[in-house]
Amino acid sequence: MYVRRHKNLVLILAREFASKLATPMFVTDADGKLVFYNEPAEDILGRSFAEAGEMDAEEWANLFETEDLDGNPISLAEMPAGVAFVERRPTHGTLRIRGLDGVQRTISVTGLPLYAHTAEFVGVVAVFWEES
Amino acid sequence: MRRLQERLARYLSPPLFPVHLSDIPATLSFHDAPTAEWEIGDLRIRAAPVSHPGPTIGYRLSDGAHSFTYIPDHEPVLGTELGELPPDWISGHELAHHTDLLFHDGQYTEEEYERRVGWGHSSVAHAVEFARRSDAARLVLFHHDPLHGDADLDAVRGRAEALWNGNGAAPPTLAHEGMELEL
Numbered sequence: 001m002y003v004r005r006h007k008n009l010v011l012i013l014a015r016e017f018a019s020k021l022a023t024p025m026f027v028t029d030a031d032g033k034l035v036f037y038n039e040p041a042e043d044i045l046g047r048s049f050a051e052a053g054e055m056d057a058e059e060w061a062n063l064f065e066t067e068d069l070d071g072n073p074i075s076l077a078e079m080p081a082g083v084a085f086v087e088r089r090p091t092h093g094t095l096r097i098r099g100l101d102g103v104q105r106t107i108s109v110t111g112l113p114l115y116a117h118t119a120e121f122v123g124v125v126a127v128f129w130e131e132s
Numbered sequence: 133m134r135r136l137q138e139r140l141a142r143y144l145s146p147p148l149f150p151v152h153l154s155d156i157p158a159t160l161s162f163h164d165a166p167t168a169e170w171e172i173g174d175l176r177i178r179a180a181p182v183s184h185p186g187p188t189i190g191y192r193l194s195d196g197a198h199s200f201t202y203i204p205d206h207e208p209v210l211g212t213e214l215g216e217l218p219p220d221w222i223s224g225h226e227l228a229h230h231t232d233l234l235f236h237d238g239q240y241t242e243e244e245y246e247r248r249v250g251w252g253h254s255s256v257a258h259a260v261e262f263a264r265r266s267d268a269a270r271l272v273l274f275h276h277d278p279l280h281g282d283a284d285l286d287a288v289r290g291r292a293e294a295l296w297n298g299n300g301a302a303p304p305t306l307a308h309e310g311m312e313l314e315l
Contacts, residue, residue: 007220012183016210
């Protein structure tokens with residue numbers, strides 16, 4: 001039987017924070033699994049979180065057909081949220097994604113690693129917005 | 133994250149207090165709560181961070197047959213409806229799930245809570261809903277508001293009983309000095 005793990009308190013607070021923001025934001029756990037994104041993010045990612053559900057790192061990294069501004073595909077490790085996850089450091093970048101509604105958008109993303117204790121990495125938050 | 137000793141040393145130092153922690157004539161031992169379960173005698177103890185300003189933890193004690201969960205300082209949701217959250221997203225749920233006895237923060241009436249959102253404590257409705265979502269068998273409300281007199285506390289208990297609908301379980305009660313409970 002699949003049992004959902006209880007979320008770390010830092011992730012719970014990050015979700016509550018995100019749910020109050022008009023700024024698009026998503027949250028991953030320590031395994032890189034996308035565990036939440038807020039309503040403003042739904043407009044950019046093209047599908048509600050309730051419909052999309054949780055997804056593993058490789059799944060969300062591939063799902064949005066992410067590419068750089070020259071049109072070259074970029075891997076999870078090159079995305080700002082991926083850098084925060086893989087290298088455990090904050091980073092910022094501009095890239096293109098194709099939302100689940102099929103629309104390609106240029107977005108700027110800031111990814112931040114979350115630590116509950118100095119050595120306890122618990123996940124990543126990524127704040128992003130669509131470039132006009 | 134500062135260790136317990138560092139936190140206590142801050143309070144026991146000028147200008148907050150004239151005597152330093154290191155001046156106390158005793159052999160002091162400080163034990164930060166481990167992140168993994170540990171044992172004291174026949175009891176297994178688990179601690180986990182819960183939602184409250186500043187680092188705060190709740191406890192679950194179990195002897196294998198019965199369990200007791202102690203979360204005296206807790207605001208389980210902030211501006212969200214507790215009933216809307218999946219259990220794995222509820223602060224403290226892992227400690228209270230199917231516990232036999234839950235001691236939980238129930239400081240405010242629902243009206244009082246409206247003016248104290250973010251202070252780190254629960255309304256009576258939060259406490260009852262948290263106990264229900266956790267499938268706790270019994271709820272004892274704790275962390276009474278220092279401004280509440282006996283009449284206020286009676287009203288809190290009455291409201292908790294009205295909200296409980298605990299599927300035949302004993303209705304919530306209020307913790308008080310000298311209280312003894314058997315599991």
